[in-house]
Amino acid sequence: MSELMRDSLDLMVMGMGTVFVFLALLVLATTAMSQIIRRMPGTNELENAQTAAKRTNNNDLTEVAAVAAAVSKVHKG
Amino acid sequence: MSELMRDSLDLMVMGMGTVFVFLALLVLATTAMSQIIRRMPGTNELENAQTAAKRTNNNDLTEVAAVAAAVSKVHKG
Amino acid sequence: MSELMRDSLDLMVMGMGTVFVFLALLVLATTAMSQIIRRMPGTNELENAQTAAKRTNNNDLTEVAAVAAAVSKVHKG
């Protein structure tokens, strides 16, 4: 078997080995991450928190609208 | 007449000549192209083919929708 | 007091001085600009001019629409 063939076999073993080890580690890490996050307090309420955040933004707009309303009142009044 | 003037006349003759020859060739090529394409089978149905292609894409979406429907059925059921 | 401290004091005096002078000049220039512009004829009608400009663009579209209508008439007729 030529040097080139041997090198390519080496590369294959090393490559597939790394790919499998890496993705297996990722399976473990991902599973652990999901376990931790799902047990964390607040994860279920997160979506609500997000909605709240958006509501805050809306409040900002409400604020602007209120100003605008006051302004136009003064203008017309 | 100066050298410069002679060169510019040269450039004009050559330039307008090339422009006319090129665009005349394009008239011929375009006319030939249109003749060939309009006689090709399928040209008239092309728009329909396009519509069909879009329909295929819609099918893909239908597919996704079907999955989604099935999924939500399982979830609720 | 160190050289560095003296330089930084210099920079502060020069910097705040420039900032104030520049912005004060800007106050004057802006006030003058507003005075001039608001007394210029046509400023109040400017918005209308803008609207007119848009109307012109609409006219262009109307033009196209008229062509399209004429075209489709000929086609069908």
Added chain:
Amino acid sequence: MEKFQQLLLDSGLANLTPGQLLMMIVGLVLIYLAIAKRFEPLLLLPIGFGTLLVNIPGAQMGGDEGLLHYISEVGIHTGVFPLLIFMGVGAMTDFGPMLANPKTLLLGAAAQFGIFGTIIGATWMTSMGWVDFSLQDAAAIGIIGGADGPTSIFVASRLAPDLLGAIAVAAYSYMALVPIIQPPIMKLLTTEAERKIKMEQLRVVTKREKIVFPLVVLFLVAMFLPSAAPLLGMFCLGNLMKESTVVDRLSDTAQNALMNIVTIMLGLAVGSKMSAEAFLNFETMGILALGLSAFCVGTAAGILMAKLMNLFIKIPINPLIGSAGVSAVPMAARVSNKVGLEANNQNFLLMHAMGPNVAGVIGSAVAAGVMLSYFG
């Protein structure tokens, strides 16, 4: 406090040259024309602003480490910006009306006479001793008559970089002035009867023809005029992306986000060429005069060509669509339509004029190719 003295010595007031002051006024005029008169604002506003920036004494924005210098090196010196804009223009162009009536391509050819006639004019001016234009300069000036901004900038960046600012400004200004420049010439060269000629309805062009056409153009370019390949190649790529309808997201970006980004940059970069030394001289006067004559000659040549063609073909064409051959898309076609409507209020020429109009884009790119090959 010597630093403060330095600040005063560095100030614009202390360093302003009369040339810079004049150029700043030129920049303001361009901005005024762009905003108040709507002269091609997409280009003239950034060009005018770039003119202001590059003439601020001491700011060095066009200097070796200045923003405008970087933009100009990346986009104009390389030719990249005009080519990308041409791709976007291609993606906005509909060759349908031209494909329905291919002989209108010849009107687009005739109108290029404005380009080459102007070269003669420029060399004549030089021979009179009024200005000092080389043949390259003359060619770059002539291309103003192509009524195509990106083509003008591309050619000028290759043949006469020193004149680029004046040439670009002239090209875009006259494109904006087409509705004023063309009608008198059109009326002068046509009879009332000619202007009333009604043209028959254009046939429907199939999608396949529109897809294959840019490839036909590219094939002819490859075979006969490779020097036009950068300009027409990018133009055809844009058009193919549009007509194929399979890469709509690319075509949309080429027409919008990419084109807008490049337009801002190109405008600033052109503005950065507007230094006092380059602009304030008799040559600029000559360029403005020659550019105007290029538009006039091109307009006339297009109309006369239409009248000539009418001698040989059965169904006559309205000579008013000939003037659209200078391009200035779609302004010139609208002018044809408007003048036609004045003669006969049922005479809609817009679609018929779009044929020579887009043909004029190809025509001036071909003319550009001839010049690049001549001096290459």
Added chain:
Amino acid sequence: MEKFQQLLLDSGLANLTPGQLLMMIVGLVLIYLAIAKRFEPLLLLPIGFGTLLVNIPGAQMGGDEGLLHYISEVGIHTGVFPLLIFMGVGAMTDFGPMLANPKTLLLGAAAQFGIFGTIIGATWMTSMGWVDFSLQDAAAIGIIGGADGPTSIFVASRLAPDLLGAIAVAAYSYMALVPIIQPPIMKLLTTEAERKIKMEQLRVVTKREKIVFPLVVLFLVAMFLPSAAPLLGMFCLGNLMKESTVVDRLSDTAQNALMNIVTIMLGLAVGSKMSAEAFLNFETMGILALGLSAFCVGTAAGILMAKLMNLFIKIPINPLIGSAGVSAVPMAARVSNKVGLEANNQNFLLMHAMGPNVAGVIGSAVAAGVMLSYFG
């Protein structure tokens, strides 16, 4: 008139080499496949057009001062374009299905066997004397089996720039052919009963998991395979921008305007590598053959891995989702779904196949990292 003679001598007809003619036909075929057959048109249309442009005799668009050369230097030589596209792909990827069932990551690992098996094939071809591939070449060819365009281009630009054109064309063509290549292999390696396996509903994945996941991937890359950091780093950045929902305007631009601009440029730049010398030789035949085998081997490996896993886990997985591990997102997942529906018209595998599908993207980026480290 000697200049006119020069124009004729410069014309394409006078200079066209048979190789250029053939390459222009190759370009037209790519454009045809893109438009008429919808083979990955977003890339193959610009690549095909770039092939036309670079083979126009005398136009020098790929030459030292040519547009395509500039684009290629800026975007491919540096690796910037594939990395920016990978960021956009990351911003379009939903890891939800994979997070709901992380063990499907192993299917994405198995399918990379197509990559490394192909390296063996390439060196075997060389040892037979048919072609002359170095080990670098073999590695760059193998990555075609990763079914990921940007990864292929990035690796080829580093390991085998001369083969980049052929490798990119093979990668995108076979990605488009996945619906034809995969089903026979899938049916051959599975029984009717296996194909009918129904998979249980995936759990809902929380937003937090989706946000943290790209950081977990980046952490593992940083700790174990830094050579994969450019590719996976930009991919994770895109995904984090999307999932965090706090930078929607950036995520939107990464997926649209920026990605479209880079796609046009990348296509043209790849096309500029399609010169006759680089493409018209036996090596290209070898690349096309090896690329096809890479897809086939990867498909088979994914399915066999699924069957192997079924020996060890309680709730069996449908082996049809294994083939999606080659990536070619989302085409391969759709193929899994379609073949599954043929066996059982209530068997919706699409969501389950998306897991290995996106895992395959990570898998081939990891494989790319190994190669870059090996030759680094």
Added chain:
Amino acid sequence: MEKFQQLLLDSGLANLTPGQLLMMIVGLVLIYLAIAKRFEPLLLLPIGFGTLLVNIPGAQMGGDEGLLHYISEVGIHTGVFPLLIFMGVGAMTDFGPMLANPKTLLLGAAAQFGIFGTIIGATWMTSMGWVDFSLQDAAAIGIIGGADGPTSIFVASRLAPDLLGAIAVAAYSYMALVPIIQPPIMKLLTTEAERKIKMEQLRVVTKREKIVFPLVVLFLVAMFLPSAAPLLGMFCLGNLMKESTVVDRLSDTAQNALMNIVTIMLGLAVGSKMSAEAFLNFETMGILALGLSAFCVGTAAGILMAKLMNLFIKIPINPLIGSAGVSAVPMAARVSNKVGLEANNQNFLLMHAMGPNVAGVIGSAVAAGVMLSYFG
């Protein structure tokens, strides 16, 4: 197998330095603040991610051929990125409220005292031997008090490139913290009665004034402070494009596609400056402390200036709008409004605070110009 050994030797675990680990934690903290606390996420998320990428051991993403190095060279070294962002900011800015009440420009001037006071603080720290800041460093740190990200980055890239990472992080972090930093100072320096001052309705500003204003600013810059021309020039260009309404497509792109692209790149490039050597030292602590004090001093100076002005003018202004002079648009103006509403729930200060708020942008650009001139 020696290659495999090499792979292990190249792995991050084997090469990670404590400094890199700490910097990766810094990157994660920035990402956490961006996502969970919404601290200027548009910049801090890419900066944090760039920090992660550049500290991956062995990945060399900030190295001579690394993506982050390229981006940084093209965009930060040249100053192009902050200038393009400033153009986009200009296109988003409405000078209307300021034009209705030009004297609020003076509040924007006073708040720049935060900048110059901080320079004193920085040199004092150096004279105490705690840190080692040159006068250039001190100036670059002071500009944090300008509460304008692009201005800070532009000045730091010119005067103190080594501190750029820390300065940018401090600038954006404190801008996000404005709602926490400012209110206590505002309440401390004002009486209940002052906070209740109602301000009269602003007059309507005509379109023409808004169009001419950016040209007036540019004129003053050109005449008196050319060194501020790059920053204020691009800012005024953006604003003119917006207000002229004739180039809406350019203005839209400057605010969206272009700004988003540059923001992603700028964030990554700033992140690439966050190496352990550059960030983990006492100087960074000093920068964070000085940046905070800059915000506080600027806030106080703005308010005290308003109180001072009230001694001279008939219709008093509410001193709460003075704090908005630090800029941090539009956050600081919102804070003024909120604190005002707490004192009197009918007291809407938002529009009045927008005047000093945008004036603060001009003010800190002027301060930047002074510094660039001083060291130029």
